[in-house]
Amino acid sequence: xxxxxxxxxxxxxxxxxxxxxxxxxxxxxxxxxxxxxxxxxxxxxxxxxxxxxxxxxxxxxxxxxxxxxxxxxxxxxxxxxxxxxxxxxx
Amino acid sequence: xxxxxxxxxxxxxxxxxxxxxxxxxxxxxxxxxxxxxxxxxxxxxxxxxxxxxxxxxxxxxxxxxxxxxxxxxxxxxxxxxxxxxxxxxxxxxxxxxxxxxxxxxxxxxxxxxxxxxxx
Amino acid sequence: xxxxxxxxxxxxxxxxxxxxxxxxxxxxxxxxxxxxxxxxxxxxxxxxxxxxxxxxxxxxxxxxxxxxxxxxxxxxxxxxxxxxxxxxxxxxxxxxxxxxxxxxxxxxxxxxxxxxxxxxxxxxxxxxxxxxxxxxxxxxxxxxxxxxxxxxxxxxxxxxxxxxxxxxxxxxxxxxxxxxxxxxxxxxxxxxxxxxxxxxxxxxxxxxxxxxxxxxxxxxxxxxxxxxxxxxxxxxxxxxxxxxxxxxxxxxxxxxxxxxxxxxxxxxxxxxxxxxxxxxxxxxxxxxxxxxxxxxxxxxxxxxxxxxxxxxxxxxxxxxxxxxxxxxxxxxxxxxxxxxxxxxxxxxxxxxxxxxxxxxxxxxxxxxxxxxxxxxxxxxxxxxxxxxxxxxxxxxxxxxxxxxxxxxxxxxxxxxxxxxxxxxxxxxxxxxxxxxxxxxxxxxxxxxxxxxxxxxxxxxxxxxxxxxxxxxxxxxxxxxxxxxxxxxxxxxxxxxxxxxxxxxxxxxxxxxxxxxxx
Numbered sequence: 180x181x182x183x184x185x186x187x188x189x190x191x192x193x194x195x196x197x198x199x200x201x202x203x204x205x206x207x208x209x210x211x212x213x214x215x216x217x218x219x220x221x222x223x224x225x226x227x228x229x230x231x232x233x234x235x236x237x238x239x240x241x242x243x244x245x246x247x248x249x250x251x252x253x254x255x256x257x258x259x260x261x262x263x264x265x266x267x268x269x
Numbered sequence: 270x271x272x273x274x275x276x277x278x279x280x281x282x283x284x285x286x287x288x289x290x291x292x293x294x295x296x297x298x299x300x301x302x303x304x305x306x307x308x309x310x311x312x313x314x315x316x317x318x319x320x321x322x323x324x325x326x327x328x329x330x331x332x333x334x335x336x337x338x339x340x341x342x343x344x345x346x347x348x349x350x351x352x353x354x355x356x357x358x359x360x361x362x363x364x365x366x367x368x369x370x371x372x373x374x375x376x377x378x379x380x381x382x383x384x385x386x387x388x
Numbered sequence: 389x390x391x392x393x394x395x396x397x398x399x400x401x402x403x404x405x406x407x408x409x410x411x412x413x414x415x416x417x418x419x420x421x422x423x424x425x426x427x428x429x430x431x432x433x434x435x436x437x438x439x440x441x442x443x444x445x446x447x448x449x450x451x452x453x454x455x456x457x458x459x460x461x462x463x464x465x466x467x468x469x470x471x472x473x474x475x476x477x478x479x480x481x482x483x484x485x486x487x488x489x490x491x492x493x494x495x496x497x498x499x500x501x502x503x504x505x506x507x508x509x510x511x512x513x514x515x516x517x518x519x520x521x522x523x524x525x526x527x528x529x530x531x532x533x534x535x536x537x538x539x540x541x542x543x544x545x546x547x548x549x550x551x552x553x554x555x556x557x558x559x560x561x562x563x564x565x566x567x568x569x570x571x572x573x574x575x576x577x578x579x580x581x582x583x584x585x586x587x588x589x590x591x592x593x594x595x596x597x598x599x600x601x602x603x604x605x606x607x608x609x610x611x612x613x614x615x616x617x618x619x620x621x622x623x624x625x626x627x628x629x630x631x632x633x634x635x636x637x638x639x640x641x642x643x644x645x646x647x648x649x650x651x652x653x654x655x656x657x658x659x660x661x662x663x664x665x666x667x668x669x670x671x672x673x674x675x676x677x678x679x680x681x682x683x684x685x686x687x688x689x690x691x692x693x694x695x696x697x698x699x700x701x702x703x704x705x706x707x708x709x710x711x712x713x714x715x716x717x718x719x720x721x722x723x724x725x726x727x728x729x730x731x732x733x734x735x736x737x738x739x740x741x742x743x744x745x746x747x748x749x750x751x752x753x754x755x756x757x758x759x760x761x762x763x764x765x766x767x768x769x770x771x772x773x774x775x776x777x778x779x780x781x782x783x784x785x786x787x788x789x790x791x792x793x794x795x796x797x798x799x800x801x802x803x804x805x806x807x808x809x810x811x812x813x814x815x816x817x818x819x820x821x822x823x824x825x826x827x828x829x830x831x832x833x834x835x836x837x838x839x840x841x842x843x844x845x846x847x848x849x850x851x852x853x854x855x856x857x858x859x860x861x862x863x864x865x866x867x868x869x870x871x872x873x874x875x876x877x878x879x880x881x882x883x884x885x886x887x888x889x890x891x892x893x894x895x896x897x898x899x900x901x902x903x904x905x906x
Binding site for chain 1: 396397398440441442443447451454455591594595598599602603610614617618620621622624625628675688689691692693695696698699
Binding site for chain 2: 422426729777779780783792806814816836847
């Protein structure tokens with residue numbers, strides 16, 4: 180079994196579109212609602228795509244903005260212009 | 270390697286006996302009585318008789334425990350710095366081999382704390 | 389002419405960080421970066437340093453400014469609405485007192501540490517990352533002090549946290565932890581703080597505690613916590629990148645890094661005992677137990693991490709099994725320390741209510757009822773008779789973690805764990821193999837430990853009796869800031885604010901003897 184990556188976001192209006200986009204793009208992702216935060220876990224890899232988020236909010240989105248609402252994460256981070264991903268190599 | 274340093278390094282121990290104004294430190298642990306969260310640190314004169322240590326220091330230190338009244342100090346099983354050891358009540362701490370920062374364990378078989386729970 | 393409108397994030401990052409670096413021509417490299425070699429770490433190519441977040445200074449300021457605006461708007465709302473009166477219970481504020489005097493000064497030490505190591509690395513990527521983190525840490529200090537300043541108007545014990553951090557016996561635990569890291573070389577500092585603490589353990593400090601604050605009505609703390617955590621994601625990622633970079637640079641680095649991981653895992657684990665105690669005992673509304681948090685944030689998350697590092701030849705930290713056993717014990721042992729030495733703390737302690745005892749039994753089915761409940765019930769019975777238990781002696785401390793020797797043997801919870809070593813004719817004592825190993829590797833460093841109990845007994849902390857040390861040297865007001873919570877001025881004030889609320893804390897006689905043992 181692959182190790183699980185995770186990201187916790189503040190539970191606010193901003194995060195909802197991101198969570199929705201993650202669920203669309205990562206069919207295996209598991210969303211947990213905890214006091215004042217949302218935790219998303221997935222096996223091996225998790226991707227957040229700019230296009231998907233922009234499609235949901237219908238406005239331009241800068242991935243680096245998301246860092247204002249990240250509480251914690253686990254996994255190796257890759258940040259590009261149009262996507263943000265977490266993965267383990269095992 | 271005594272320390273990882275960028276150059277020559279001289280350190281002084283902060284707790285050597287000469288810093289305690291003629292006293293030495295003795296630690297005392299009453300086994301199976303964890304209501305006292307940790308061993309006690311006791312500053313004592315090295316020439317104090319062991320019998321006086323029992324009466325004037327050890328007994329008051331443990332007095333708040335309900336088991337304390339049942340302790341027969343003549344029957345206590347002692348360890349000094351983790352070695353089985355029999356004290357001479359008429360001799361001083363020093364003459365008994367209790368050094369600076371020595372740890373005394375006292376075991377009281379039959380007394381196992383609050384309702385036998387080692388507390 | 390084709391003009392590119394915008395640089396993408398990667399290009400912008402390269403231009404605004406690494407391209408600003410230069411090779412020195414009239415000073416020797418080792419004169420400019422004198423700390424880079426003595427730890428034995430070999431760097432062959434700093435350009436291999438990967439920056440996962442391609443954050444440039446201009447973007448950094450933009451987002452940090454936005455975070456601050458949001459944060460201070462909430463602080464204002466909290467204080468304008470008297471947020472302190474709608475907490476779950478005033479006992480909760482005691483967790484904040486521990487946080488402000490124990491953790492906030494560590495943020496300042498982190499700022500100092502990152503400012504220094506940022507200066508000492510010759511790689512531009514590492515320097516920029518450390519610089520941003522240094523500024524982040526300074527921000528955390530400031531926002532925490534601002535958040536707590538509101539509580540300081542209404543509660544005791546928050547008035548002189550920086551002074552207390554430098555002097556109070558149990559605060560030497562966090563203080564010496566960070567000073568140990570800051571007095572090491574720059575690579576050990578990063579392994580200690582960025583990797584072992586930030587990446588492996590910091591979730592255990594912030595995430596459950598912030599959820600706890602949310603659950604107990606403390607909007608100010610939740611908000612500064614989450615604002616700080618948004619920086620933390622960057623710090624954690626730096627921690628992981630640092631380790632991977634060092635391991636990839638040279639195989640000779642592997643055993644050095646492994647030893648640092650072993651050491652700093654153990655030091656961090658011991659330090660977090662205080663946090664675990666806060667979660668299990670000081671939050672009136674509980675979120676999760678320490679044992680559960682350890683399971684999620686260390687055993688699960690750490691398991692994935694160390695599996696990932698296996699290919700570099702790194703194994704999980706030494707004594708990790710002892711920590712996994714300890715999760716069932718350490719918070720109860722720690723609360724016992726603070727309960728019996730509450731005459732010398734800047735916060736109040738108390739015995740759990742019936743409901744809380746039952747919660748602990750449920751969360752710790754294998755240990756609580758058999759080992760810890762009898763102790764607490766005995767103390768509660770004494771308290772009901774007006775004989776609240778305080779320990780009038782001073783405890784024996786571990787030379788490394790500086791916590792009283794209150795932890796039990798991993799294989800026998802009814803025996804206190806003790807190890808000792810001799811160095812240059814002097815005896816030294818430890819709470820565990822983990823702490824003993826740290827001493828044995830660098831004894832010359834740790835023989836200088838400023839152990840509060842020994843310092844009091846040497847006469848270096850003012851008066852000869854505990855009460856005058858607490859009052860004059862610690863600046864804690866006996867009878868106001870410390871001792872039992874029930875019947876304290878703070879408890880009575882809370883009852884005045886909530887005349888109809890009888891349920892939050894059990895009625896109990898005030899504590900007539902509470903000054904007796906000081």
